Amino acid sequence: MIRFWRQTRLFVLTTIVLAILLICHNPVPIAEAQPSTTPTTTNRSLLSVAYPNRALSASPAQLAPLPYGYGALAKAIDAETMKLHHDAHHASYVNNLNDALKQYPDLQKRSVESLLVDLNSVPENIRTKVRNNAGGHLNHTIFWQLMSPQGGGEPTGAIAQEIKQTFGSFDTFKKQFNAAGVARFGSGWVWLVRNPQNQLQIVTTANQDNPIMEGLYPILGNDVWEHAYYLKYRNRRAEYLDNWWNVVNWPQISRRSQLSSK
Numbered sequence: 001m002i003r004f005w006r007q008t009r010l011f012v013l014t015t016i017v018l019a020i021l022l023i024c025h026n027p028v029p030i031a032e033a034q035p036s037t038t039p040t041t042t043n044r045s046l047l048s049v050a051y052p053n054r055a056l057s058a059s060p061a062q063l064a065p066l067p068y069g070y071g072a073l074a075k076a077i078d079a080e081t082m083k084l085h086h087d088a089h090h091a092s093y094v095n096n097l098n099d100a101l102k103q104y105p106d107l108q109k110r111s112v113e114s115l116l117v118d119l120n121s122v123p124e125n126i127r128t129k130v131r132n133n134a135g136g137h138l139n140h141t142i143f144w145q146l147m148s149p150q151g152g153g154e155p156t157g158a159i160a161q162e163i164k165q166t167f168g169s170f171d172t173f174k175k176q177f178n179a180a181g182v183a184r185f186g187s188g189w190v191w192l193v194r195n196p197q198n199q200l201q202i203v204t205t206a207n208q209d210n211p212i213m214e215g216l217y218p219i220l221g222n223d224v225w226e227h228a229y230y231l232k233y234r235n236r237r238a239e240y241l242d243n244w245w246n247v248v249n250w251p252q253i254s255r256r257s258q259l260s261s262k
């Protein structure tokens, strides 16, 4: 009997020592441990939405030149608005983001998208500044590409089919998108996104939030901040939203739609 207890005690002690050794020598560092939910393909693609082929760098964040002249989108947006919007507003999001990250080299190594999808990993004292300015930088980087001097008209191919299937017709889609943009109270954005169920959906975001923060891939979006339209349209946001379709870059949107469904 005594021998039995000795053996049991030895067994229990050995197990405890082995367990402690295992915990202390865990070969996978905590920071690299897999998240509890395995990301789906859709979630992974949310880490690269700024451009069709790459994510947006934060080391440092940089203001890319407009892909066309200030007056090139005059069918919808005047040159003065474009210049202010890009050279002053977008530039200040870039500068403020760099300022927020200047003491945090580890955060600079991450993409703008990765900061936004995991804001809880950003220190609390800079979190709001990062949210607003990383969001502003990403939103505008996408926005400039969604427009073109040769833009307008109706989409073709797969995106056209999908819009028709989802909303009934292109006209109904435009009406719903514009109505959502008008209804967004204060400053924000209206978007066509792809949700995790792989469906198209119209959503709006407040301030400079981007749909990736809600697990949604931004395919197309319009800026409904007053700075986007006030010089030409004054308080007539609905008229701006209507005219904006004249410069929409469908080939680019079609590309984003394809990427989002992979």
Ligand code: MN
Residues within 6 Å of the ligand: 085, 089, 140, 223, 225, 227, 228
């Ligand atoms: Mn803007």
